[in-house]
Amino acid sequence: MTSGTTVSLDSFNARRTLDVEGAKYVYYSLPEAEKNGLTGISNLPFSMKVLLENLLRHEDGRSVTKADIVAMSEWLQNTGKAEKEIGFRPARVLMQDFTGVPAVVDLAAMRDGMLTLGGDANKINPLVPVDLVIDHSVIVDAFGSPDALGKNVELEYSRNGERYVFLKWGQGAFANFRVVPPGTGICHQVNLEYLAQTVWTATDASGETLAYPDTLVGTDSHTTMVNGLAVLDWGVGGIEAEAAMLGQPQSMLLPEVIGFRLTGALQEGVTATDLVLTVTQMLRVKGVVNKFIEFFGSGLDNLTLADRATIANMAPEYGATCGFFPIDDETLNYLNISGREPARVALVEAYAKAQGLFRNRGASDPVFTDTLALDLATVGPSMAGPKRPEGRIALADVKTGFLAALDGEYRKPNEETKRAPVDGRDFAIGHGDVVIAAITSCTNTSNPSVLIAAGLLARNAAAKGLTAKSWVKTSLAPGSQVVAAYLEKSGLQKDLDKVGFNLVGFGCTTCIGNSGPLPAEISKTINENGLVAAAVLSGNRNFEGRVSPDVQANYLASPPLVVAYALAGTVVRDFATEPLGISRDGNPVYLKDIWPSNKEVQQFIADNVTRDLFRSRYADVFRGDDNWRTIETGSGLTYGWDQASTYVQNPPYFRGITQKARPIVDIEGARILALFGDKITTDHISPAGSIKAASPAGKYLLDEGVQPEDFNQYGTRRGNHEVMMRGTFANIRIKNHMVRDAAGNVVEGGYTIHHPSRERLAIYDAAQRYADEGVPLVVFAGVEYGNGSSRDWAAKGTNLLGVKAVIAQSFERIHRSNLVGMGIVPFVFETGTSWQSLGLDGSEKITLRGLADVKPRQIVEARFERFDGTAATVPLICRIDTLDEVEYFRNGGILQYVLRNLAAA
Template sequence: MSASTTVSSVPPSIDSFKCRKTLTVGDKTYVYYSLPEAEKNGLKGISRLPYAMKVLLENLLRHEDGRSVTKADIEAVSDWLENKGKAEKEIGFRPARVLMQDFTGVPAVVDLAAMRDGMLTLGGDAKKINPLVPVDLVIDHSVIVDAFGSPEAFGRNVELEYQRNGERYVFLKWGQDAFANFRVVPPGTGICHQVNLEYLAQTVWTANGTDGETLAYPDTLVGTDSHTTMVNGLAVLGWGVGGIEAEAAMLGQPQSMLIPEVIGFRLTGALKEGVTATDLVLTVTQMLRKKGVVNKFVEFYGPGLDHLTLADRATIANMAPEYGATCGFFPVDGETLNYLTISGRDPARIALVEEYSKAQGLFRTKDVGDPVFTDTLELDLSTVVSSVAGPKRPEGRIALPDVKSGFLTALDTEYKKPGEADKRVSVEGRDFDLGHGDVVIAAITSCTNTSNPSVLIAAGLLARNAIARGLTAKPWVKTSLAPGSQVVAAYLDKSGLQQDLDKVGFNLVGFGCTTCIGNSGPLPAEISKSINDNNLVAAAVLSGNRNFEGRVSPDVQANYLASPPLVVAYALAGTVKHDLSTEPLGTGSDGKPVYLKDIWPSNQEVQTFIAENISRDLFKSKYADVFHGDEHWRSIKAGSGLTYSWDGKSTYVQNPPYFTGITKKARPITDIEGARILALFGDKITTDHISPAGSIKAASPAGKYLLDEGVEPADFNQYGTRRGNHEVMMRGTFANIRIKNHMVTDAAGNVIEGGYTIHQPSGERLAIYDAAQRYAEEEVPLVVFAGVEYGNGSSRDWAAKGTNLLGVRAVVAQSFERIHRSNLVGMGIVPFVFEAGTSWQSLGLDGSEKVTIRGLANVRPRQVIEAEVTRGDGTTLAVPLICRIDTLDEIEYFKNGGILPYVLRNLAA
């Protein structure tokens, strides 16, 4: 199966609007569902829809079957225009394909393997368990930056990756052979989103119809990573989902969703000299977070698009999770075609993209009027300034001149260290000292920016200019370069800029998602000791999209997102307590101070290097044999067979308990009676806080389990690589070192960080996992309370799976992030929200209460249910809660105990 070919077949639609037509491009004829024809035949005004909504509408027209997609569903999209861009209507969206990375992909494949076992338990045919749409899994999240700053770093990190992940890779190789419609892109190729952008995505997809014809339709997808949205920059509609939703999509289930509001983001003008796409996306993120776009589509339009490269658009689309939207979409235009051409796509496919998009009214030109949006906002690109975001939120943009003062303010107020700005401590065995704000990690990493040649080339040129002036990274900075694809390494090498980056310390450490997801690796032991012994607030600067607390490194509290050239600049300066706009980076070899403006490359220099070093041939050569892998991958011996031979001794891959004792009919839903509160959380608890991520501590429940299994701490690896083992993952749920459960305080009443709770009624402080196990032995159900935007961040299915396995029946919050709410339902957990103006704090809860919620057996979407809260003194409180099971399909998932048992029962029947 090539990147432009699928093996799925698409049944014909009912075609209520008589819009099935043919389109001839070159010597091929395609069947398609014409939006202009549908408009003529009753869908009035749909040519004025936003481009992303047109893609959704085409999807409904093509899949109209009278059941999962009805004529009324299709008409609701047309009615959206008359209702000022709003519609309370559930639709079923069927993506063309599914994208996975290995952290989230391994448990998805584990679940598919377990479903085959479950199918046999139900007396069904295990062969029915196969992806029904194309699935690509890119192994990109397992490389860790152990070695750095040397030519040997890359080879050493690859070697360690295979040593640590052999069990997982054997399992994935088995899956590649066992499942139809499933491909694996081996380690060392790149980040899934960048590989998707550069190779897998086609903008217009094709498949065989059941009548033997070839269908053409928009390329759409869901992915098991929130940054799947990056490909929206290539006019491919997609977003991140949890692994459980992705598995349902793979098995032919529609993605239930409400017709979204679409926020139009109008861009005008052009970026000024020296301002990067990273500066732009941090500005966009801040604006959209302030606007409030959770659960909404964002679509970019206006004359400013003519001044953005495809890579710039992908940079903006990538960070949709950071600004909270479902997706950030850019329509097809001439720049789309240019990118498809230079990135090596088939000329016939490029011709199809152009002709199909024009025939469908999906091709943007200057002459086409603006679509109708639910709401709009606007940005003049010329007003964007050099910026970073931090110290712990992607939307926390700070103009470059304000970084120093912002950190010093945070040091006083956020980190509670007033008067310590000048504190310095010695580092054992080294000839330097450390202080607050010193940059100990500087990483060029992440799909957001390594997909964009303008910022990578700029980083290389800045490094070249710094070397010429006699500067290099400070000795306490851990420097790394982890490109998102081999194409990046190729053009940096061809241009000679990699040599300059090497001299500054930014040697190649691997191809994959590293520092941004916590794969930064350990700091040198003496630096880590100095930080922790002296309670220093160390800093990291990375070209990533995530800087949540505890994510990048357990030794680093202040994390800043920045463009790749600024990452290099901060490595040179060695601290965020320098104002890089006015203070020197260091002293040059001539004894004179060197300022950032002295070594910052011009836009013209950057564009010249891009033109001279990036070509179609480069892309084609690097993707010529993308599924073959290196000698490490080729040497892996995997078993074969319809079902997987589970190794009971494996600490990486285990058969999960979701289908243990499954019956052909679901058991009745019971009410939640006398539940105990496992945790009281504050606002913006991310999936990084909930789901196991990063390093595994020996003293943690997961660490103790691994020790009991004979695994030495040096071989613990990290939570992400052990997502295929539920025993590790459930022990790591809610175990983040920075999470704050407000039930747990010190003598002064301050909330203690870490995954602890108070077991009731004993009053004993326990790790959350240990408390959950005790409650399970006592047959006591559990609930969790939280504040606003519970579950924001990455689309981690284990944030829901782990919650389920700990015995949590319901989560009550002020609001949820889209993906996590859906994942909770997918694991049979009820998400509730308080009515406006109510919170657990306003109710005066302290965690000692009991909670009863009745009426779940017949619950309806968004029904108001009254919870009964009983305090320790016996008094009761009636609390109205809104059930956030949003659709009828989700009700069915909930009644079956989750989406996977629901799908399995249907397939068995």
């Protein structure tokens, strides 16, 4: 593999040669660097050692200086804290198609922009390896039948033909760019099982083979899963990923590293899902936004690699940049059983031991910024819900927790026993009934222990005559074909089929809103009777409005519990004292009666999850099925945009671009587009689910001749800015505090008040009116604005609506960076101040001056002119954090900055 790797200045004389079974590799030795002046670095956390090696290898005196490298020693001396900006260059980039399509669209548009600037369009190519896995486009339309998989695949290709043609063009047009076709699995699991190498190799500028840690950034926040394999990575927005592809360093502050000590072992009947929900809750309470988490302690000896990947996957849910596990014997075991080449496994072991990157039992602990601890033996069965991943609740308390939420959160007191008949069906449904039970990919299907447990529980349930209740939409969407293979080999798929969990597709489904429609009569009953229906899924996201527009209460659970709740048909059931159902011989069946033992699960894994299975399933991973291979696409350096396409359009970012950026102007007389509360997610800002016909995006598609049944969803239309800008702030559950009903309650949905007319309009329609009036816009929010998925359209759409600044109490890391990358200024209030404390109601005019000469984290005065003529001035902290980000902002965004630099080179 080749990359843009250059020879380091090597201030610390660290370049050495490593001999591994006769193969020669050059590398930058951390022990040698320590001998030559980097005092104490052997005490760094493993994750920080990976960052340090990256700096040593890329030291060029410009983007990486000797002072940047020395800062690592200073980090140690200051007990894991340092206000130092560094430039990190990942070894590669990973994409899924939701975020990958707009990234490739931008690359194609940049080629057009390069021609506008008179440059060479062929300069627009990835300089590091890029893999795009098509995994987010399958929807669970068909379910509960043997032909569900085939029907869903057929629908997927019919809906996404334009996108797939475009991606196949990109695969041929761009160098260093590979596409994993649909039906293979999700990007995180394919990465874990096949793409990741733990130690990467490339030919450097001197022609030698260079070995270095496998690192990456990905256009999905759950890219962090592969940190379980000791691959340092995190999710970024598409715009950051594009910059990385084009050779730009990822500008970042040296992170704090929180050590998470694990001891003991999980008890019988406790799953990795129970563990990760506990870890997520603990770290959310701790507060770890923008921080690395590194797991250490004797408990690691009792966690499989799959368990570690399960924990690493959920880093966005516990708010951290990443959750890192170091290389040890379990890492090597997994690399071997998952089919990596023996030479690669040998290199990983030799390199890690030579670098001090190998975790040895009994070794002294690294220096951490702070620590917390968990005895694995204290973890118990649990779920998370009804609307937050960190909202862990003990399994025994799920029933009472839902009933409390029914009374308080959902404002339906005294309705516990309410039920409504379903038209044409012989049953009624009520509050808390499970209408979706999904074993979905990502967090859990990478882990054979919970998949096998689900299969065994299904086998035991079927033997007693139990099956999913008639109102439950069941689905099994594995993260890779490996899962389907071992379930088939073990015979457990037949048992899952018997209770309703037929295979529906390979990809990210329910967790991102691709759950598909509920049966019409069930949807009708829920909505006409105001029922709070429930979903139980084995994913990582249960935000409001994400899983299904018909479902308000969403719970994360292990795959065997997903099966159990499908059998019970309700979350209003205490599994410790109440049965799941009645057996065919008339006896009550309790969860404990059908729950498999750990020993039984492990024996099935040993018998069925084998190296040969991994090797066969990944033997021809880029070839695809017949549907993919028969797609015809054009060729050429630039893309032939189809103006009639409703999926792929040339975005406006580079229209009329000039070599010199236009001067920055202050924000004066801006209007407030929205006043949001706390924890507004990127799902709220940029929905990924269904498109309503009455929404601005739906009206656009109708005007383009697209019928509602062919709308598909926001995620699949991310290559069309016309759809996505109309979908910005259009989530059905978003609450803009400017918009209230007659009783003073905040109205849900993407609405705002246009001032000074005081008309209530869809946010998109109001933004267009403000644009026609030449009025800039700002958005206000509370804490953790933009948490959740690393969705670049949450920033792109905000930009296209004319928003110049977002003012919040705090930001989630990725979204803050994405806003800057799109030329939008993020500001935070000083502690103790908020839009509520200022008494804003949305009618004010906002002025922000001093942007023409902005500095990182500069204090800016904001003036608020109220509707009654009074005014107030408060200080805001500009969250343009680094000098590189200042340059991005001055150029109107990171892509414009990169394009101008490449054109001038």
